Amino acid sequence: MEKAFKYRIYPNREQRILLAKTFGCTRFVYNHYLAKRKDAYEKDGITLSYSTCAKDLVSLKKEYEWLKEVDSVALQSSVKNLDTAYINFFRKKAEYPKFKSKKTHRYSYTTKYTNGNIELLDNKVKLPKIGLVKIKKTRAPKGRLLSATVSQVPSGKYYVSLCYTDVEEVLFPLTYNETGIDLGIKDFVVLSNGEKVENPKYLKKSIEKLKKLQKQQSRKTKGGR
Numbered sequence: 339m340e341k342a343f344k345y346r347i348y349p350n351r352e353q354r355i356l357l358a359k360t361f362g363c364t365r366f367v368y369n370h371y372l373a374k375r376k377d378a379y380e381k382d383g384i385t386l387s388y389s390t391c392a393k394d395l396v397s398l399k400k401e402y403e404w405l406k407e408v409d410s411v412a413l414q415s416s417v418k419n420l421d422t423a424y425i426n427f428f429r430k431k432a433e434y435p436k437f438k439s440k441k442t443h444r445y446s447y448t449t450k451y452t453n454g455n456i457e458l459l460d461n462k463v464k465l466p467k468i469g470l471v472k473i474k475k476t477r478a479p480k481g482r483l484l485s486a487t488v489s490q491v492p493s494g495k496y497y498v499s500l501c502y503t504d505v506e507e508v509l510f511p512l513t514y515n516e517t518g519i520d521l522g523i524k525d526f527v528v529l530s531n532g533e534k535v536e537n538p539k540y541l542k543k544s545i546e547k548l549k550k551l552q553k554q555q556s557r558k559t560k561g562g563r
Contacts, residue, residue, distance in 0.1 A: 343479050344499045347463060347488075348472040356468050357488065357496065360408040361445035364416040365438045367405070370398065371420055372435055388421035409466040411455075415448040415485075446489035456486045456500070463498055473498070481505035 349357060371391045378386050395417060399405045405413060426432040449456070449466055457464040463473045465486060481502035489497050 339505070340484065340501055340503045341479070341481070341505045342487075342499045342501045343477075344497055345463070345476075346474045347496045347498050348474070349468070349496055350472075353468050353471055354496075356408070357490065359404075360412055360447050360467070360488075361490065362440070363405050363408045364412050364447040365440060365445070366402075367395065367398070367413050367416045368420050369437045371417055372437060375420075375424070385424075388418060391417050391421070407467075409447075409449050409468075411452070411466060412447045412449045415450065419448070443492040444490070446487055448485055448487045450485050451483045456483060458483075458500060463500075465498070471498075479505055 371386075371394075374391070374394075375386045378384050392414060395413060399410075399413075420435060423432065423435040427434050455464070455466045458473075458475070458478060459470070461473060461475065462470040463475075463486075464470050465488065468488075479500070479502050481504045484501045484503055487499040487501070489499070491497070
């Protein structure tokens, strides 16, 4: 089973420039082959396969030298994503593929793990062509790394989503102890072993507000009509 773990990353100025280039190049490749596949179908009634487009990508990189500045696997993944979009369309699972716009302010690309090109370290993540990027990590998953999807959201923040397979499930030890739970007002939860869990602040405020409203309503009921 595959599982993704998303982390916020903090690229430096040089890395942000490289990420912007990668977002732009993968979008260019996606749109290029979308136009090419549409043209082939409209003119000749044929559908270009993924393998045909992937082979043509070699020639495209020679024509546009700046494509070589970014991760080559990310460019291949862009072609693959387009093919997946077509498959979903033919299976009536999605609409016909649309051209990607840079005006959305939401960008992403995916790269595959191969020969240690992606690695999650203590406070950094290694990404192809980008290098070591500072990361906000909460835990290190145990499993086989498959891919990394780097994204930038409209707020300007960057994230990386690492996809793993054969992820080890964390099992908590059994204590065989029975514990009763009492829900209260002063204390949110009181366990039978004496442990107390305080009310969240927002809940306390809501309870206080409710008490005031109840008192006001009670006065109106007694003195009102």
